[in-house]
Amino acid sequence: MKPLTLPLVLDAMGGDNAPACVLKGASLALVRHPGLRFLLCGDSERLEPLLAAMPPLKAASSILHTTSVIAMDEKPSVAVRQGKNSSMRLAIDAVQEGRAFGVVSAGNTGALMAMAKIVLRTLPGISRPAIVATFPTLRGECVMLDLGANVSCDARDLLHFAIMGDAYARAALGLNRPKIGLLNIGSEDQKGHEALQEAANMLREHGGGLDFHGFVEGNHIPEGTVDVVVTDGFTGNVALKMAEGTGRLIRAYMRDAFTSTWSSRLSALLGKRALTAVRDKLDSRSRNGAMFVGLNGIAVKSHGRADAYAFCNAISVAVDLAAHDINHKIIAELACYEKSTPASAEILPVQEALR
Secondary structure (H helix, E strand, O other), X not given: OOOOOOOEEEEOOOOOOOOHHHHHHHHXXXXXXXXXXXXXXEOHHHHHHHHHXXXXXXXXEEEEEOOEOOOOOOOHHHHHHHOOOEHHHHHHHHXXXXXXXXXXXXOOHHHHHHHHHHHHOEXXXXXXXXXXXEEEEOOEEEEEEOOOOOOOOOHHHHHHHHHHHHHHHHHHOOOOOOEEEEEOOOXXXXXXXXXXXXXXXXXXXXXXXXXXXXXXXXXXXXXXXXXXEEOOHHHHHHHHHHHHXXXXXXXXXXXXXXXXXXXXXXXXXXXXXXXXXHHHHHOHXXXXXXXXXXXXXXXXXXXXXXOHHHHHHHHHHHHHHHHOOHHHHHHHHHHHXXXXXXXXXXXXXXXXXXX
């Protein structure tokens, strides 16, 4: 694993519960990752009193002061034009300038993506960045992308997502050979629109060593049929929101079922350990943290309503991916694909980035 000599920069003012939640999450992460250092971008007058109550975090942190904050409902185009001194922009700038190994923010998703793409730019050979995160399955976890960065995608975009998803699964899940599937309305080869068909052909004929399973359907995601689910951002975001809503629905049903009568409450008490295990598996906070994969730097988005535990997990995502040198793995896999296909002009040269 790659040693992390630089600090991690946090958008301390981003998110519904900032800055208290951000600092509490960083304090938890410091216990999990001893030796980690932070650069906190935000209002020093609000941050310093909070840090005073967290001596270990204070000793591991420095503050980059600004009073400007990107609102959660601000349009990305406005944020880009008017937010150059915001906590979010300064945090991204720190990564681009080599003062931090990555950035974590719970702020405005659209603004974070727009700023990060402009400032960090995409990796050599990548046409578009994507939002990637993990989903729980019956077999453990799977990786899914894109979760909302690109509403529509062509075949080359989907191919890039497959390559990036493979590298992400190797780094985040520790898999040696992740199985990849394209999300479709059916698993049959003839199903799906033209972009899906073309992407499938590219992966079958010149997969660059990728383990391409074929098409998968929505029900295959929780079943764990594949390790990496590739789709466009529109479909991926709908699937993500549906999964989050379904999780809350199940928890509500279970709460009602085990509190409606005295006998059900007794059953809940007797089965407390099992119910706690189920609750923990359905807890989306444990999987908080979605990377903007494909950018020339580590940029992780935390849920805007994240609590300290959830934000700590988003920090862990950034730490783990940086330690596994995720971006170098992506570039290397692009180079592998480039060598395996005669249509190498479709992917920009990436050999120089490996040197």
